[in-house]
Amino acid sequence: MSTLFVCITCRPPGDGELHPRPGARLYAALKEQAADLDVVSVECLSNCTRSCSAAVTAPGKWTYVVGHLDPDQHVDDILQFARQHRAHADGLPAWRERPAHVRKNTIARVPPMPAIKE
């Protein structure tokens, strides 16, 4: 099971005081459509200038942070990528198979934690 963290306070720069915030709408849409993923709300992924933001992770796998997500355009893209991440043993789906928005707006990735030394 991969975890999909979604920032619920995110609003794209310049969007003013939208209610509900775009991040909250993104979270609600993903929570409703992704019963097969662990969708978790977060208050800040520190990617504010490149929001809306989400991160995909799982134990022993790479973590990906994706930005510039529009709740009206990119729900399917982030869902597809999270399912590709879940299906790959290391959380490294083939680059060419990732949705275009994810290819162009991956903000950072972090390797799995090293095995604990004895």
Place this chain on the structure above:
Amino acid sequence: MSTLFVCITCRPPGDGELHPRPGARLYAALKEQAADLDVVSVECLSNCTRSCSAAVTAPGKWTYVVGHLDPDQHVDDILQFARQHRAHADGLPAWRERPAHVRKNTIARVPPMPAIKE
């Protein structure tokens, strides 16, 4: 023990074909000075346009990605932040105590993995 991942292929945009790469120099300096941290080289943190890049993480703690690191200027800053991260139970050192470069160049953060549901 916190892990400090350092991208060794990083070079700031426009820096051309420097040898060794700035990321490799950053890694070498950190590896030498941080015997108290698990310094691990990585080939790409997908933060290329905001490089050089490093990430601090530990089991059960928040993960931070920091960018725009200059191996000639910011070794002490990233070391100080990694030690603050190690000292804090959740990996969330007080914002005002973080080095200025880290405050201004945190690219993203990701929460610890949720507890596994039984």
